[in-house]
Amino acid sequence: MNRKFKISSLLLASLIFLMSIQAQASNTNSDPEKDKILIYILRNILTRSHFVVKDMNDDFSEYVFNEFINGLDPNKRYFTQKDIKLFSKFKYEIDNQLLKEDISFYNLVYELFTSKIKNAKSYYGELLAQPFNFKKKETIDVDYEKVSFAKDENELIEYWRKQLKLSTLIRIQDKVKKQEKELIKDEEYELKSFKTIEEEARLEVLKNMDDLYIRIEELEHDDWFSTFLNSVVGAFDPHTTYMAPSIKERFDQNMSGKLEGIGARLQKKGIYTHVIELVSGGPAWKQGELEAGDIILEVAQGKEKALDIVGMRLDDAIKFIKGKKGTEVRLTVKKKLDGSNKIISITRDVVELEETFVKSSIVEKEGKKYGIINLPKFYIDFDEKNYRDSATDMEKEIERLKKEDVTGLIIDLRNNGGGSLKTAIEISGLFINEGPIVQVKYRGENPIIKKDIDPKIQWKGAVVVLVNEFSASASEIFAAAMQDYQRAVIIGGNQTYGKGTVQSLLPINQYTKYNKNLGALKMTIQKFYRINGGSTQIEGVYSDIALPSRYSFMKFGERDLDGALIWDKVNQAEYTQTNCYENFSEVIFNSKKRIASDSKFILIGEYAKWLKENQDNTSFSLNYETFDKENIAQEKGAEQFKTVFDYKSDLNFISPKYELSLVEKDTILADKRLAWHKNLSKDVYVFEALNVLSELKLKPTNN
Numbered sequence: 006m007n008r009k010f011k012i013s014s015l016l017l018a019s020l021i022f023l024m025s026i027q028a029q030a031s032n033t034n035s036d037p038e039k040d041k042i043l044i045y046i047l048r049n050i051l052t053r054s055h056f057v058v059k060d061m062n063d064d065f066s067e068y069v070f071n072e073f074i075n076g077l078d079p080n081k082r083y084f085t086q087k088d089i090k091l092f093s094k095f096k097y098e099i100d101n102q103l104l105k106e107d108i109s110f111y112n113l114v115y116e117l118f119t120s121k122i123k124n125a126k127s128y129y130g131e132l133l134a135q136p137f138n139f140k141k142k143e144t145i146d147v148d149y150e151k152v153s154f155a156k157d158e159n160e161l162i163e164y165w166r167k168q169l170k171l172s173t174l175i176r177i178q179d180k181v182k183k184q185e186k187e188l189i190k191d192e193e194y195e196l197k198s199f200k201t202i203e204e205e206a207r208l209e210v211l212k213n214m215d216d217l218y219i220r221i222e223e224l225e226h227d228d229w230f231s232t233f234l235n236s237v238v239g240a241f242d243p244h245t246t247y248m249a250p251s252i253k254e255r256f257d258q259n260m261s262g263k264l265e266g267i268g269a270r271l272q273k274k275g276i277y278t279h280v281i282e283l284v285s286g287g288p289a290w291k292q293g294e295l296e297a298g299d300i301i302l303e304v305a306q307g308k309e310k311a312l313d314i315v316g317m318r319l320d321d322a323i324k325f326i327k328g329k330k331g332t333e334v335r336l337t338v339k340k341k342l343d344g345s346n347k348i349i350s351i352t353r354d355v356v357e358l359e360e361t362f363v364k365s366s367i368v369e370k371e372g373k374k375y376g377i378i379n380l381p382k383f384y385i386d387f388d389e390k391n392y393r394d395s396a397t398d399m400e401k402e403i404e405r406l407k408k409e410d411v412t413g414l415i416i417d418l419r420n421n422g423g424g425s426l427k428t429a430i431e432i433s434g435l436f437i438n439e440g441p442i443v444q445v446k447y448r449g450e451n452p453i454i455k456k457d458i459d460p461k462i463q464w465k466g467a468v469v470v471l472v473n474e475f476s477a478s479a480s481e482i483f484a485a486a487m488q489d490y491q492r493a494v495i496i497g498g499n500q501t502y503g504k505g506t507v508q509s510l511l512p513i514n515q516y517t518k519y520n521k522n523l524g525a526l527k528m529t530i531q532k533f534y535r536i537n538g539g540s541t542q543i544e545g546v547y548s549d550i551a552l553p554s555r556y557s558f559m560k561f562g563e564r565d566l567d568g569a570l571i572w573d574k575v576n577q578a579e580y581t582q583t584n585c586y587e588n589f590s591e592v593i594f595n596s597k598k599r600i601a602s603d604s605k606f607i608l609i610g611e612y613a614k615w616l617k618e619n620q621d622n623t624s625f626s627l628n629y630e631t632f633d634k635e636n637i638a639q640e641k642g643a644e645q646f647k648t649v650f651d652y653k654s655d656l657n658f659i660s661p662k663y664e665l666s667l668v669e670k671d672t673i674l675a676d677k678r679l680a681w682h683k684n685l686s687k688d689v690y691v692f693e694a695l696n697v698l699s700e701l702k703l704k705p706t707n708n
């Protein structure tokens with residue numbers, strides 16, 4: 006891991022958190038009635054229906070207290086010990102307050118926090134106005150969980166000074182190294198003085214801070230109240246979350262892979278809304294005038310008067326640009342190429358987010374064809390039954406690959422965080438005759454066995470399932486079923502993520518006649534269990550063939566989440582393994598033997614250990630000379646791993662025939678497929694998965 010990247014990630018963790026909050030919907034002003042209604046409904050739903058029976062007691066209160074304060078101020082930049090002492094009178098009273106829809110604790114923290122945000126601008130502005138002393142020997146620890154809140158305002162300013170000094174130091178070192186590279190290219194290159202470089206670095210940090218606080222100041226009461234609500238609901242388990250209305254809308258889009266609008270990805274830069282990318286096949290892409298890099302200045306609905314969106318929150322601007330299928334939006338844009346202003350009329354339509362959906366590629370190895378199917382998530386549209394979902398798409402993709410005479414399939418579930426339980430069951434059913442797939446259990450009830458009832462087997466050939474440490478939830482249901490039936494070889498990280506819980510999305514307005522949109526609660530209502538009886542909670546699915554990865558020793562996954570539900574087991578369901586391979590154990594043994602002696606995988610394993618060692622080092626010198634020496638040593642250590650992921654097979658991955666006409670018409674899709682196929686040919690994990698797939702032999706009855 007690059008040292009500077011690690012430091013920057015740790016320093017900006019809380020700032021990114023604050024910026025991400027603005028994605029949540031909000032009203033202009035505080036609405037006490039709405040706040041109380043939300044507290045009342047959430048409290049009743051959670052205590053009555055959550056999978057875990059949890060008393061709202063002092064322990065609960067203490068959790069919410071710590072979670073909310075640390076959520077607002079994870080880098081210890083705002084609150085002092087005096088503030089925490091003031092808040093502490095509510096430390097064991099929050100549960101009692103919630104029972105009365107009383108949010109005095111929230112109001113106290115919120116009011117003080119907003120004043121602290123205003124003070125922050127003067128802190129960093131004054132600190133960055135003067136040069137830092139980089140000869141002074143001092144350090145900073147960026148593991149803020151270990152750092153106490155500042156004793157007083159003076160120590161708080163000292164925290165700010167050190168954090169800003171580190172940010173400046175990182176930029177100084179980057180600039181010095183760029184100068185050294187330029188000098189190598191051109192001996193007459195004029196070097197800047199350290200004083201000049203230091204000043205430039207401070208100005209860059211100041212600009213980044215100003216940009217950040219512009220976005221923070223756009224946040225409103227509802228944004229921060231959503232943070233408090235998530236501290237409350239998160240006390241039940243890490244996957245129970247409150248979704249403000251816009252977050253719920255985005256969740257639906259991600260699950261279905263579609264939205265209604267113009268099909269453009271937008272980003273706020275300063276006061277302007279920039280077009281970052283057009284969605285292939287979307288209305289803006291088809292219309293042809295809007296381009297990546299254009300700046301949207303005004304938005305008009307049909308023939309109505311245009312609305313100026315310069316300086317507007319991105320979420321608010323998006324609300325005006327999006328709209329129902331068939332409606333017209335007129336955008337006044339500043340063109341990237343010549344800076345001219347142009348009015349572009351676009352008719353909104355359904356936009357399919359192509360990267361959400363199943364895609365496949367074909368590769369030939371030793372005279373045989375194999376298919377690789379990438380499933381990014383188990384998507385479904387809960388509102389429109391006839392819209393595409395991952396199960397029907399997977400069935401179609403397999404049928405297309407069968408027509409091209411592939412003899413084996415790799416199902417790539419790496420980084421697939423899950424999705425619809427229903428589609429996970431249906432996709433599992435494509436590979437077996439019929440039978441149980443997963444067991445689900447509500448609190449206090451016996452497990453329910455969910456079965457594939459369709460005797461049809463869509464794919465009878467050999468299967469390898471490729472997973473990693475980020476394969477979770479529905480991915481684990483599918484992988485576990487394939488493993489329990491011994492229908493596929495599971496290959497990838499040592500174990501998958503370990504999320505063995507099921508969440509239900511509950512629109513809060515269904516519980517009240519209140520007429521404002523209250524968002525939704527995503528609540529854990531079930532745990533799921535493998536058909537062999539064991540839960541995937543915490544444990545995940547252990548790979549038949551474990552491959553070293555950069556994450557092998559990293560701390561993440563369900564087992565590292567505070568409040569994660571425990572692992573347990575239920576009775577095994579009745580099922581019969583497919584027994585479809587002649588050499589299942591032999592293939593696994595051969596692969597493990599190859600991996601153990603493969604120089605590339607040995608190097609990846611060593612790299613993973615090195616990353617873990619560096620992850621544990623969270624203290625850094627703020628003395629320039631010492632910092633530079635530490636980074637030189639770091640870079641020398643990293644040099645041995647420079648080529649760790651450099652790999653190139655001689656395999657050629659191509660699109661299936663049905664897709665060839667599509668990529669001919671769509672240059673964006675063509676570029677995406679070209680990049681994907683290129684990455685597949687350089688993917689050492691795919692190469693080993695193909696080795697395994699090519700060795701698997703089906704018993705004659707299964708051909």
